[in-house]
Amino acid sequence: MAVQKIKVISIIGRMDDLDEVTALCGKSRVFHPDDALSFYSDTSDFSPLNEENPYSEPLQQLKDALPFTNKKLKLLCSKDVAKINIKTDELKSYVEYISNSFKQLHEQRAAAQKKVEIYNNEIERISHFVGLDLNLDDIHHCGYIKFRFGSLPKESFEKLKSYNQNPYVVFFPCTSDHLHYWGVYFSPIEMVSEVDRIFSSLYFERTRLSDFTGSPESGVKVLSKKRDEEIQKVKQLDEQFNNLWKQEKPMCQKVYSWLTEQSVYFGIRSYAAKYNDNFILTGWIPEDKEKYFKHELDKFESVDCTFEAAEGQLLHSPPVKLENKKPFKPFEFFVDMYGLPSYDEVDPTPFVAITYFLLFGIMFGDLGQGLCVSIIGYLMWKMKKMPLGKILMPCGISSSIFGIVFGSVFGFEHALDPLYKVMGFSEKPVEVMKPTTTNMIIYSAVGIGIALVIIAILINIYSSIKRKNFENAFFGPNGVAGLVFYSALVVGFGGQLAFGWQIVNSTYVLCFIILPIIIMFFRDIFGGLVERRPNWKPEKLGDYIMQNFFEVFEFLLSYATNTMSFLRVGAFVLVHAGMMLVVFTLAEMSGPVGSVIVIIIGNIFVMALEGLLVGIQVLRLEFYEMFSRFFDGGGRPFNPIIVHNEQ
Numbered sequence: 339m340a341v342q343k344i345k346v347i348s349i350i351g352r353m354d355d356l357d358e359v360t361a362l363c364g365k366s367r368v369f370h371p372d373d374a375l376s377f378y379s380d381t382s383d384f385s386p387l388n389e390e391n392p393y394s395e396p397l398q399q400l401k402d403a404l405p406f407t408n409k410k411l412k413l414l415c416s417k418d419v420a421k422i423n424i425k426t427d428e429l430k431s432y433v434e435y436i437s438n439s440f441k442q443l444h445e446q447r448a449a450a451q452k453k454v455e456i457y458n459n460e461i462e463r464i465s466h467f468v469g470l471d472l473n474l475d476d477i478h479h480c481g482y483i484k485f486r487f488g489s490l491p492k493e494s495f496e497k498l499k500s501y502n503q504n505p506y507v508v509f510f511p512c513t514s515d516h517l518h519y520w521g522v523y524f525s526p527i528e529m530v531s532e533v534d535r536i537f538s539s540l541y542f543e544r545t546r547l548s549d550f551t552g553s554p555e556s557g558v559k560v561l562s563k564k565r566d567e568e569i570q571k572v573k574q575l576d577e578q579f580n581n582l583w584k585q586e587k588p589m590c591q592k593v594y595s596w597l598t599e600q601s602v603y604f605g606i607r608s609y610a611a612k613y614n615d616n617f618i619l620t621g622w623i624p625e626d627k628e629k630y631f632k633h634e635l636d637k638f639e640s641v642d643c644t645f646e647a648a649e650g651q652l653l654h655s656p657p658v659k660l661e662n663k664k665p666f667k668p669f670e671f672f673v674d675m676y677g678l679p680s681y682d683e684v685d686p687t688p689f690v691a692i693t694y695f696l697l698f699g700i701m702f703g704d705l706g707q708g709l710c711v712s713i714i715g716y717l718m719w720k721m722k723k724m725p726l727g728k729i730l731m732p733c734g735i736s737s738s739i740f741g742i743v744f745g746s747v748f749g750f751e752h753a754l755d756p757l758y759k760v761m762g763f764s765e766k767p768v769e770v771m772k773p774t775t776t777n778m779i780i781y782s783a784v785g786i787g788i789a790l791v792i793i794a795i796l797i798n799i800y801s802s803i804k805r806k807n808f809e810n811a812f813f814g815p816n817g818v819a820g821l822v823f824y825s826a827l828v829v830g831f832g833g834q835l836a837f838g839w840q841i842v843n844s845t846y847v848l849c850f851i852i853l854p855i856i857i858m859f860f861r862d863i864f865g866g867l868v869e870r871r872p873n874w875k876p877e878k879l880g881d882y883i884m885q886n887f888f889e890v891f892e893f894l895l896s897y898a899t900n901t902m903s904f905l906r907v908g909a910f911v912l913v914h915a916g917m918m919l920v921v922f923t924l925a926e927m928s929g930p931v932g933s934v935i936v937i938i939i940g941n942i943f944v945m946a947l948e949g950l951l952v953g954i955q956v957l958r959l960e961f962y963e964m965f966s967r968f969f970d971g972g973g974r975p976f977n978p979i980i981v982h983n984e985q
Contacts, residue, residue: 340685342659343625351641360606370622371609393601403440414595457565466520494540656681659976666691668728677971684801699736701910706748708737749918787904798968809865815893819857826850
């Protein structure tokens with residue numbers, strides 16, 4: 339069993355010691371808290387601790403102090419935090435001071451930056467009219483004419499020619515781009531409505547310059563000067579902030595780390611229960627940490643603790659932490675995807691590691707491409723820390739091993755012939771494209787499926803007996819009854835087809851086929867009797883028979899479908915050879931230089947496509963054909979309280 343052994347710890351003591359106890363549990367880095375009230379049947383005299391966390395507000399205040407910069411607060415290691423010797427009130431005062439200081443600088447900088455944006459918009463607005471020899475003050479004081487600054491689409495500007503009979507429809511352009519002309523038009527007061535209507539029909543967009551004085555050129559200069567002043571102010575504020583951060587960073591980090599630690603430790607209190615002036619705190623710890631907790635908690639005069647093996651608390655679903663050997667550990671990623679095992683359930687990680695390694699190699703057997711897959715996996719893990727990369731490394735090695743068996747190197751089926759001659763073989767062990775070999779590959783795939791289904795049933799029998807689920811172990815479709823039935827079909831009928839065995843007779847059918855079906859049909863009744871359940875009798879016999887008829891039919895069908903699913907193992911062996919045959923056929927049609935390019939691109943395409951498909955198909959076989967027979971995946975992860983990353 340590759341699940342870490344854990345124990346449930348119950349701590350009882352005076353409320354005055356609760357803070358120190360929670361700090362001890364948090365600093366241990368191995369304490370997984372659980373609801374204390376759920377461990378007691380009579381909780382009428384207990385009450386949960388619904389307290390407001392006093393550290394949440396200053397901690398959030400400190401976090402919000404740096405939202406607008408690239409500065410980040412990092413947690414110090416627990417040893418450095420332990421050296422902090424400042425009173426809580428002083429820490430809160432410091433948070434208030436530093437938060438207000440940063441906030442003021444932020445507000446001043448935001449105001450200056452906003453002015454910069456406003457001035458930029460104003461400069462852009464007026465710069466379109468630089469070059470017009472106009473004084474805006476004189477124009478604003480005109481009493482008999484109206485003026486309109488703005489832009490016209492280039493298409494509309496061309497249409498102005500059609501209004502040449504109207505002397506008032508005149509547009510004076512100043513600047514332009516690939517879409518618009520910017521300029522001004524004038525109109526007598528009595529004609530302004532008509533002229534505005536004409537320009538509006540030409541999609542004229544007005545730009546109001548009523549708040550500007552002097553010429554456009556002078557306006558741009560004034561605005562640019564004001565903008566530069568605000569830019570300089572932003573730089574000065576950035577410098578002030580950097581200086582303040584440089585000065586206060588060490589203290590900020592310490593305060594942030596201390597507040598984070600205290601907030602997390604205080605959060606453990608929410609799992610505790612109160613009884614008069616006492617507390618009860620319950621959680622899970624690794625079995626090998628029992629002595630540590632006992633030694634540390636014995637230092638408190640009013641605190642007592644008890645330990646109990648997790649096997650005695652299965653109703654509370656003990657949390658699970660997988661512990662596998664290094665070769666198997668990467669495949670915990672797949673198990674976690676499906677669901678962690680329950681505490682008393684068999685960890686399928688070693689089984690997944692072995693079967694995935696073998697099936698991937700068989701279905702994607704190529705020495706050269708396998709080595710490439712391993713290299714890609716190594717880079718994925720080394721550069722991106724992707725869990726899938728650690729899985730691809732052994733899978734690529736498996737592909738390379740079976741590539742030697744199949745004699746395939748980047749699709750070259752006879753590249754290893756000299757090696758086989760040195761080893762004493764007349765030809766490579768497996769010639770995939772031979773018709774006789776094709777049949778052997780298909781039969782072997784079915785044989786692999788049969789073997790893995792039987793192994794899955796055996797694992798289920800062991801796991802069910804271990805969990806004292808005798809119904810599932812002996813009478814279920816994945817128990818002894820199912821094993822006898824499936825093995826009888828394989829040995830009796832399969833042996834007759836493959837080897838000519840004549841062992842199937844009426845006694846054989848009655849004892850090894852019909853009888854197991856009857857046992858599986860009435861598995862609930864047999865299981866209830868063995869486990870001494872009071873409700874072993876079905877409430878309505880008719881409904882029971884009808885329901886179990888369809889369930890047993892589904893069980894029998896699953897044996898066939900699960901076994902036939904493994905045909906894909908042999909199919910992918912043939913698919914790989916077939917896809918590479920297509921690549922080399924295209925290469926022969928491409929000339930000397932083109933053939934090299936086609937072979938390289940073809941290998942990359944096949945490696946990417948087939949690697950993806952094989953990886954998914956093998957995972958499907960694991961989850962549906964094997965996990966469904968012995969694994970529930972209903973466990974919950976072991977998540978101890980950890981505040982700091984130890985340095």
